[in-house]
Amino acid sequence: MTTATTGPSELYVVRNEVDADCEYHCDALAAAFPTAEEVDFVAGERVPVDEADGVVLTGSTAAVYEAESRPWIAEQEALVRELVEREVPTLGVCFGHQVANAALGGSVEAVGTTAALVEATLDDDPLFEGVDPVVVSLHGDAVTDPGEGMDVIASAPHARVFGTRHRTAPLWTVQFHPEITAAHRDRLVEDFEWDSRGHSFEEVTAGRAFENFRALVRRAEA
Template sequence: MDNAVEGGHMAGEVARLLPDADVEMHDYPNGASDPSLDGVDGVVLGGSGCGVYDEPDQPWIGRQKRFVGTVLDEGVPLLGICFGHQLVNAALGGTVVDGGESRNHLVEASLADVPLFEGVEPVVPVLHSDVVTEPGEGMDVVGTTDYNDYFATRHRERPVWTVQYHPEFTPAIRPEYDAVWEESERSLEESTATRTLANFSRFCRHESGE
């Protein structure tokens, strides 16, 4: 799901990073309806310039929260990224707040030993200020940072994972974010965060019987 209100580049990068998958993008902020789950092996909810607390002015956020419930009920694998991470947890009764600091750089995360993070090194790219301060019902913590205890979560009964970092933020699109991205001693080229998407795609194919 493309949640960029304007000027988004990352949804297209998800498709590029998964060349063996038939990726369809749904523009939620400008769409009038929810996408069908018929024949869908997995759903990725992407980032947004909005916060989940902007729902009164952005009615599509409420629709997407309800869509998350439908995805869970149908048992379709779901990966929430950044805003998607926050929205999934909020949809399940969690709390999301403005963390008071905009982070647009590489951070070091402590990631659990779970299949989603296979081959993912702990240094990952983030672009956010909002943070989850209380996970949604049924969501267990699988990733933390020194500034957030709920950096990545996993549903204990459903095939649902969420990550605050951007596995689709790559050197290919980094120039589009020159105005906000902060370079550091760490190198984006060395990050293996993109493996998150490959691992999720592999799980989806396994679940669908491919």
């Protein structure tokens, strides 16, 4: 477990990638929280929940419905339920969005890969303040039914449940990738049938969601 410089809040970035060749998205997300402590959940590291002021769950090339062959997934679902119970601010991204909803009884299904810039419909929510509608979609699974207590706060033409928020606990999730930027374009083209769909990365401001989450963590501490 690697500890970065201690900040005003004790944040933990939970890394969920199972393929070493695909760690770049976890690296990019961790870079957005430079004072956070990284937890390699797949390798067996765990979040000290008693010490956590906020938790971010990354994406993964693993699928939530592979829990039988990947026991750590069920353990992460249990973590989500504990974070909800303790009201620890939590943000799930892509796989993190899926595992959080699954942990609360929602359903996740394989729907086919969408690798594109898409125009989402975003609710008026503190997480989305300053976030423009064009975001990076990069996933083959989707939440088809949100978990108990989870309201849909974002949707897209290809994904009805594109973002969720718990009604009483400080839990937010997004299917899109705020950490992916124009710097990753070559990798996206190489690995996927990337489609900008007439949009440009210049339209993407989704990284603001991370700033907003940090503000939500600070607000919860106050």
